[in-house]
Amino acid sequence: MVFRRALGTSWKGLNTHRTRSALTILGIVIGVTAIILIVSLGEGAQALILGEVQSIGAKTIAVVPGREPKGPSDFLSTFTDSLKQKDIDALSRTTNAPHISRIMPIVFGSQSASYGGETYRPTIYGATPLFADIYNIAPVEGRIFNDDEVRGYADVVIIGNKVAEELFGNEEALGKRIRIKEKSFRVIGVLGAAGQSLFLNFDTAAIVPYTTAQQYIFGIKYFHRIVVEADTEANVPATIEDVKATLRASHGIDNPEKDDFFLETQADAMETVGTITNVLTLFLAAVAAISLVVGGVGIMNIMLVSVTERTREIGLRKAVGAKDTDIMLQFLLEAVILTVLGGLAGIMLGAFFSFLISLVLGRTLAVNWEFVFPFGAAALGIAVAAVVGLVFGLYPARVASKKSPIEALRYE
Amino acid sequence: MVLIEARDLEKTYWDDGVVTPALRGVSFDIKKGEFVAIMGPSGSGKSTLLHLLGFLDRPTSGLYRFDGRAIDEHSDHDLAEVRNRKMGFVFQTFNLLPRATTLENVKLPLLYSGIPEKKWNHMAEEAIEAVGLTHRLHHESSQLSGGERQRVAIARALVLTPEIIFADEPTGNLDSKSGQAVMSILEKLNRTRGHTIVLITHETYTAEQAERILHLMDGELVKDEKVKARRTSDHFIK
Ligand SMILES: Nc1ncnc2c1ncn2[C@@H]1O[C@H](COP(=O)(O)OP(=O)(O)O)[C@@H](O)[C@H]1O
Ligand SMILES: [Mg+2]
Numbered sequence: 001m002v003f004r005r006a007l008g009t010s011w012k013g014l015n016t017h018r019t020r021s022a023l024t025i026l027g028i029v030i031g032v033t034a035i036i037l038i039v040s041l042g043e044g045a046q047a048l049i050l051g052e053v054q055s056i057g058a059k060t061i062a063v064v065p066g067r068e069p070k071g072p073s074d075f076l077s078t079f080t081d082s083l084k085q086k087d088i089d090a091l092s093r094t095t096n097a098p099h100i101s102r103i104m105p106i107v108f109g110s111q112s113a114s115y116g117g118e119t120y121r122p123t124i125y126g127a128t129p130l131f132a133d134i135y136n137i138a139p140v141e142g143r144i145f146n147d148d149e150v151r152g153y154a155d156v157v158i159i160g161n162k163v164a165e166e167l168f169g170n171e172e173a174l175g176k177r178i179r180i181k182e183k184s185f186r187v188i189g190v191l192g193a194a195g196q197s198l199f200l201n202f203d204t205a206a207i208v209p210y211t212t213a214q215q216y217i218f219g220i221k222y223f224h225r226i227v228v229e230a231d232t233e234a235n236v237p238a239t240i241e242d243v244k245a246t247l248r249a250s251h252g253i254d255n256p257e258k259d260d261f262f263l264e265t266q267a268d269a270m271e272t273v274g275t276i277t278n279v280l281t282l283f284l285a286a287v288a289a290i291s292l293v294v295g296g297v298g299i300m301n302i303m304l305v306s307v308t309e310r311t312r313e314i315g316l317r318k319a320v321g322a323k324d325t326d327i328m329l330q331f332l333l334e335a336v337i338l339t340v341l342g343g344l345a346g347i348m349l350g351a352f353f354s355f356l357i358s359l360v361l362g363r364t365l366a367v368n369w370e371f372v373f374p375f376g377a378a379a380l381g382i383a384v385a386a387v388v389g390l391v392f393g394l395y396p397a398r399v400a401s402k403k404s405p406i407e408a409l410r411y412e
Numbered sequence: 413m414v415l416i417e418a419r420d421l422e423k424t425y426w427d428d429g430v431v432t433p434a435l436r437g438v439s440f441d442i443k444k445g446e447f448v449a450i451m452g453p454s455g456s457g458k459s460t461l462l463h464l465l466g467f468l469d470r471p472t473s474g475l476y477r478f479d480g481r482a483i484d485e486h487s488d489h490d491l492a493e494v495r496n497r498k499m500g501f502v503f504q505t506f507n508l509l510p511r512a513t514t515l516e517n518v519k520l521p522l523l524y525s526g527i528p529e530k531k532w533n534h535m536a537e538e539a540i541e542a543v544g545l546t547h548r549l550h551h552e553s554s555q556l557s558g559g560e561r562q563r564v565a566i567a568r569a570l571v572l573t574p575e576i577i578f579a580d581e582p583t584g585n586l587d588s589k590s591g592q593a594v595m596s597i598l599e600k601l602n603r604t605r606g607h608t609i610v611l612i613t614h615e616t617y618t619a620e621q622a623e624r625i626l627h628l629m630d631g632e633l634v635k636d637e638k639v640k641a642r643r644t645s646d647h648f649i650k
Contacts, residue, residue, distance in 0.1 A: 005523060016511045316507045319468060321496020321524035323489055405468045409503065
């Protein structure tokens with residue numbers, strides 16, 4: 001009751017000085033806007049990346065040669081030649097890994113391709129027919145190569161939309177022969193426009209049988225990846241252990257510390273993505289929070305001026321019976337109302353801007369960027385704004401409450 | 413019944429090393445229901461005395477008893493309560509809240525009174541009626557004339573039916589006509605409702621509407637006289 005009356009008094013006080021009140025909270029508005037914007041966009045980006053990761057499939061495990069990178073310098077050792085045909089043979093044996101349903105080796109690299117006078121540098125993937133299934137792609141024209149063609153080192157290629165456009169223009173690509181690294185390949189399939197996917201861009205890809213790629217394009221006997229698929233999602237952990245054991249036996253490794261390969265799963269990738277975006281969002285939000293403190297100092301500053309200017313009002317209130325605590329409460333509430341209003345304005349502005357940005361990103365990047373209203377951040381923003389009001393309003397409110405009534409009444 | 417008991421009241425201001433003895437030992441009594449004027453030249457200590465009597469400040473030395481209790485016996489919190497319930501103030505410069513209506517201004521003391529909110533409007537309207545401003549209830553103070561503003565201030569002083577009303581040169585900023593209107597309201601409140609009134613003025617004409625005049629000079633009480641021929645201005649207000 002007392003509190004509600006004080007609230008009314010403070011509200012009137014703010015209303016009397018409307019322009020000043022609005023200017024005072026600008027810092028808070030900007031700070032909270034920034035926090036909402038950052039968190040909302042952060043969550044949007046995370047959702048987008050996680051969506052991409054999920055599209056790879058929860059049952060898929062990628063075996064990567066080399067030691068698992070623990071820091072930037074480790075990346076140098078990533079491309080090693082530890083994954084060979086014998087590993088595929090070992091993994092294929094059901095006694096070794098009973099839950100593996102499919103295995104696919106992959107080699108990849110960038111090579112220039114040419115047709116007539118046109119050249120383009122696509123990313124070459126050497127794979128098996130499973131490729132289309134695992135990565136969920138299908139040619140709009142032509143077909144995927146088959147297992148016989150893989151076994152027979154066939155000179156066939158499926159090209160991405162962009163590759164077709166660069167090499168052939170408006171000309172029909174299907175059935176034509178293109179040159180990749182001294183060898184001529186027959187185009188048996190053209191992919192539709194897949195759009196930008198975060199990890200793989202099949203628009204700029206040329207997919208050939210891995211055997212052909214190893215022999216004629218890269219000149220290697222090893223694989224860049226072995227992709228393994230478990231029969232069910234529940235069997236993924238068991239399969240991971242089976243794959244590790246099988247490969248260690250195949251490579252003669254008895255100390256896991258010495259592994260010359262590591263496994264990547266969707267769960268790992270999601271965790272990594274989650275961690276990275278969370279850390280980034282947190283960091284940026286912390287920077288934005290600093291601007292709230294700056295806003296708080298601004299509020300303290302202006303409130304001190306306001307207290308001096310309203311000395312007469314304070315004196316009058318005291319003369320008619322206001323106690324120190326009444327004056328204190330009045331000014332403290334003014335500060336908190338101000339900052340909370342600033343927080344609310346910031347939330348609305350922040351949500352509005354991040355909605356706009358999500359629209360623009362969705363259009364320009366042709367990605368499915370979802371607008372996420374960050375309820376957590378909004379609640380936090382209001383709470384922080386209120387605390388800023390309390391903390392930075394405390395000193396001016398105390399100064400106001402300690403004014404003696406006669407000093408206040410004499411003030412001209 | 414004695415309401416105010418002042419004995420050897422002294423007040424000295426220390427301001428940046430400058431010592432100003434504003435009151436140098438003043439003694440007098442004021443009875444309940446009295447209408448007393450305090451006169452004296454500028455700087456003689458009139459406002460200082462009023463601030464002490466009105467519990468707005470504490471004396472440097474001496475004894476001051478209001479309604480039977482010495483000021484020393486009160487905490488600041490208590491003083492605020494006494495000011496709220498037993499005292500009303502009217503100042504030369506009106507001191508109304510900016511951008512607030514007559515009603516809102518008059519309700520201000522109620523805000524700190526602990527009286528249930530549902531009674532506020534009724535109490536305030538009664539006080540406003542007593543100063544004849546019912547037709548200005550919802551006007552902001554900026555829309556009122558000086559005389560009307562001072563009457564709002566009187567209504568504000570009245571709203572909790574205080575024992576005493578302190579008025580520091582209430583007519584000082586008004587033309588003589590509005591000044592007279594204000595004076596006749598004060599006089600009527602004293603006569604018909606029994607409010608004790610302590611009024612500061614430097615105009616003899618105004619002071620002579622009181623029953624008694626205290627003359628201050630250089631912080632000392634130089635004369636305490638009964639007014640033999642009280643002036644009235646009753647003809648002025650209905
Ligand atoms: N807060 C104060 N600080 C310092 N000196 C003051 C203060 N208030 C009043 N004085 C001084 O005390 C003396 C009496 O002042 P005041 O009571 O206001 O006189 P009056 O109201 O009779 O004109 C004056 O000399 C004035 O300058
Ligand atoms: Mg004075």
